[in-house]
Amino acid sequence: MQKSFWEVGHKPTLFSAFFYFDLSFMVWVLLGPLAVQISTDLHLTPAQKGLMVATPVLAGAVLRIVMGVLVDQIKPKKAGVIGQLIVIAALFVAWIVGVHTYQQTLLLGVFLGFAGAAFAVALPLASRWYPPEHQGTALGIAGAGNSGTALAALFAPGLAMAFGWNNVFGLALIPLSIALVVYLLFAKDAPDAPVAKSLGQYIAVLKDKDAWWFMFFYSVTFGGFVGMASSLTIYFHDQYGLTPVHAGYFTAACVFAGSLVRPIGGNLADRIGGIRSLTMMYSLAALFLFILSFGLKEQAVGLFVVISAMAALGMGNGAVFQLVPQRFRKEIGVMTGLVGMAGGIGGFYLASSLGYSKQVTGSYQTGLLIFAGLAVLAMIGLMGVKNRWRTTWGSVNATTARV
DSSP states (O other), X not given: OOOOGGGXXXXXXXXXXXXXXXXXXXXXXXXXXXXXXXXXXXXXXXXXXXXXXXXXXXXXXXXXXXXXXXHHHHOHHHHHHHHHHHHHHHHHHHHHHOOOSXXXXXXXXXXXXXXXXXXHHXXXXXXXXXXXXXXXXXXXXXXXXXXXXXXXXXXXXXXXXXXXXXXXXXXXXHXXXXXXXXXXXXXXXXXXXXXXXXXXXXXXXXXXXXHHHHHHHHHHHHHHHHHHHHHHHHHHHHHHOOOHHHHHHHHHHHHHHHHHTHHHHHHHHXXXXXXXXXXXXXXXXXXXXXXXXXXXXXXXXXXXXXXXXXXXXHHHHHHHHHHHHHHOSTTHHHHHHHHHHHHHHHHHHHHHHHHHHHHHHSSSHHHHHHHHHHHHHHHHHHHHHHHHHHHTTTSTTTOSSOO
16 A cells, blocks of 8 residues: 555655755846846946856856765765855855955855855755655655745845945855755765766767656746746846845745746645646746736736736746656656756746846846747647657556556
8 A cells, every 4th residue: 555645754754855946046146036126236237137146057067967966976965065064154254255346246156156056965865765655745845945035035025224235145054954954864865866977878868858848847847937036036026126136025926836836846746747747837937927927017916916926937847857757767866966057057048038128128128028929839749749758657657657
């Protein structure tokens, strides 16, 4: 008889992975909620603002590959400790020395990328403890650490008003240090971790076309989520004239919606299959991004549409990671890195394109329409692979999970 989710796995590891992931994501997107105040002091153009908030996203994307390799070579727990110490050191230096130029914001953004790479550690750390039929739920809970992006939006602008935005970097060290202690005490590597792979085996994964499909699918769901999370404080400030603090509250509401439904997306995928749930999420995300592109005049309507788009993207994130471990069980470390990298690149593209769209055309419409089009393309791609997946690795003979 199949055991329930709460009877299997290792809960201290699952929840310490979530906590580490949550606070890492909080600092990963920290420049986004502070962008209005930073850009006022440093006199940045819309394009520079877009690139500033997009740089940590791109750095996080690239570093996910590095952390994915580290996870396979030295196991997830040690890799996570290394990443956390680098982020803490970078924020400490930024706080003590100060950030005085546009170039320095970009440099800090590169180091904050290590916080975004937490994804490639937290998910394998949790995944390896759980059987196939509970992957969607386990990775949905661990992946709900996305909600850390909401914490940044909720608290960073207000703290910046009270203490100055540079001191926010110092204040962030307090929760990060607590997360590190919790992680050291409670996280454990799963006993049946796969053997470390050679460089040739990493390259071999890229020869599998399914790897590229998953990278594309996640570049849309997670790319949309994190690109919007990084840009929404600027968007709400520009579109509705909100103060940085109120724009941060609006952003936090949207990001919480996208984060808290990730486990629901994973659980729904466990119940009805990842392909079916993902198809629904892409269609909803495309619809809401299309509506948003017309620059809605009413604040309440705009907020509702953004929350709806973020919820669809967040549930899509959970659905993608219900499927990945079924297809790449033995390569989950490197695949988490690769797929996570693609998600980060999608986020970099969206955040930077919104800035350029605003500078060149005076509105965000072009950037939003193109991304809505990418969601439609992903839906078409799913239709193309559906039958092959369900008759090969996703067949009832190959897995106990619903695909």
